[in-house]
Amino acid sequence: MTLPPRLQEILDLFATMDDPADRTDLLLSFADQFREVPPEVATRPFGRDHLVPHCESEAYVWAIRQPDGTLKLHFAVENPSGISAKALAAILDRALSGLPPDQIAEVTPDIVEAIFRQNISMGKGMGLMSMVQAVRSLAKAAA
Amino acid sequence: MGDMSDIASRGYAHPEVLVSTDWVAAHLNDPSVRLIESNEDTLLYSSGHIPGAVHVDWTTDLNDPLRRDYITREGFSALMSRIGVTPDTTVVFYGDKNNWWACYAFWVFQLFGHTNAKVMDGGRLKWEKEGRELTREVPKITPTTYEAPERNDAEIRAFRDEVLRHVEKKGQLVDVRSPEEYAGTRLHMPDYPNEGALRGGHIPGAKNIPWAKAINPEDGTFKTAAELRELYLNNASLQPDQPTIAYCRIGERSSHTWFALRYLLGFKNVKNYDGSWTEWGNSVGLPIER
Numbered sequence: 400m401t402l403p404p405r406l407q408e409i410l411d412l413f414a415t416m417d418d419p420a421d422r423t424d425l426l427l428s429f430a431d432q433f434r435e436v437p438p439e440v441a442t443r444p445f446g447r448d449h450l451v452p453h454c455e456s457e458a459y460v461w462a463i464r465q466p467d468g469t470l471k472l473h474f475a476v477e478n479p480s481g482i483s484a485k486a487l488a489a490i491l492d493r494a495l496s497g498l499p500p501d502q503i504a505e506v507t508p509d510i511v512e513a514i515f516r517q518n519i520s521m522g523k524g525m526g527l528m529s530m531v532q533a534v535r536s537l538a539k540a541a542a
Numbered sequence: 543m544g545d546m547s548d549i550a551s552r553g554y555a556h557p558e559v560l561v562s563t564d565w566v567a568a569h570l571n572d573p574s575v576r577l578i579e580s581n582e583d584t585l586l587y588s589s590g591h592i593p594g595a596v597h598v599d600w601t602t603d604l605n606d607p608l609r610r611d612y613i614t615r616e617g618f619s620a621l622m623s624r625i626g627v628t629p630d631t632t633v634v635f636y637g638d639k640n641n642w643w644a645c646y647a648f649w650v651f652q653l654f655g656h657t658n659a660k661v662m663d664g665g666r667l668k669w670e671k672e673g674r675e676l677t678r679e680v681p682k683i684t685p686t687t688y689e690a691p692e693r694n695d696a697e698i699r700a701f702r703d704e705v706l707r708h709v710e711k712k713g714q715l716v717d718v719r720s721p722e723e724y725a726g727t728r729l730h731m732p733d734y735p736n737e738g739a740l741r742g743g744h745i746p747g748a749k750n751i752p753w754a755k756a757i758n759p760e761d762g763t764f765k766t767a768a769e770l771r772e773l774y775l776n777n778a779s780l781q782p783d784q785p786t787i788a789y790c791r792i793g794e795r796s797s798h799t800w801f802a803l804r805y806l807l808g809f810k811n812v813k814n815y816d817g818s819w820t821e822w823g824n825s826v827g828l829p830i831e832r
Binding site: 423424426427430479480482483486517518523 | 582583584585586588589638666667670678
């Protein structure tokens with residue numbers, strides 16, 4: 400399966416990072432770019448049906464259909480320590496927003512391992528993969 | 543220093559092992575103190591830490607890279623040198639998840655006899671909730687000379703055969719995992735991947751007291767001695783003067799309980815069985831209860 404080009408670019412970038420410190424910096428720079436779901440899309444309390452299961456960072460995800468038929472992804476991460484969830488949210492938004500739902504639905508949770516590698520801790524992996532799965536499910540429903 | 547008197551008023555056996563966030567804030571520039579952050583989430587330290595704090599990672603810094611064991615004397619000496627600690631330095635641990643990993647690091651440091659060690663009550667959660675400063679600036683450390691003694695496992699670390707003898711003598715055991723793991727209906731923590739045990743259940747005779755019950759969830763601080771006594775002594779009938787072994791899955795959650803029993807309640811003889819369920823639940827022929 401070919402990945403969406405912007406996602407492939409990001410994965411390629413992570414693949415060049417041999418030094419764990421560089422990888423950490425890159426992840427943090429994505430986390431810094433994280434923008435929470437705007438109030439015109441959702442406000443607190445967020446609907447439980449948007450909550451990502453198994454994610455201890457209490458992440459929420461929305462996929463909003465645009466006039467051109469593509470999807471725009473939005474996220475909220477309620478745990479202030481949810482740095483990894485924020486990084487992944489920023490990556491998914493950057494890589495997948497603006498694509499048609501059927502392309503987004505093709506992306507599988509194994510990208511999490513390629514992105515985080517040794518920065519996956521025991522608890523985080525499941526939650527992060529679950530975020531990708533939640534995006535996938537929304538995209539499938541919209542396709 | 544209202545917080546300090548707060549810790550002192552909680553009735554702990556050894557209140558000196560805990561310091562408050564106020565105390566830490568007042569000692570940020572104290573050269574005799576080294577703050578050490580230990581987390582589950584390896585990104586957290588880099589995303590912002592208490593000014594001057596160094597990072598000690600439980601996997602890469604405290605474990606032997608090959609064998610399932612902790613670092614050796616040489617490894618510990620090198621670690622202490624790298625983080626700028628001398629035998630006289632007061633090390634203060636803090637971290638995410640209610641200081642779970644901070645207590646684990648504290649325990650490993652005790653294997654090498656660095657008793658000049660404390661835990662910041664409430665950990666990252668309390669520090670962040672109080673809106674205190676975090677920085678991404680990694681402190682520049684001048685390496686020290688630290689000659690660690692050989693690791694002493696005898697006092698506070700339990701091994702499989704010893705645990706088996708303890709079971710046969712009907713000794714006190716605390717299983718600090720979730721009730722589902724204890725009951726054997728699941729082989730791993732809720733929402734965590736299965737990290738491999740062939741059998742579910744618990745070590746015969748173990749009392750199930752999930753580790754986080756020792757914590758006030760809103761700010762991550764330890765409960766008072768009276769509340770802890772209710773939990774461990776009254777509810778679970780543990781006797782502070784009896785040898786006690788705590789375990790979980792790999793010995794990290796149980797180091798938190800080890801800390802609470804030994805220092806906060808003054809249990810005389812508590813060991814952490816780091817082989818824990820990933821060893822016991824996989825070993826051929828060991829007795830299991832469900």
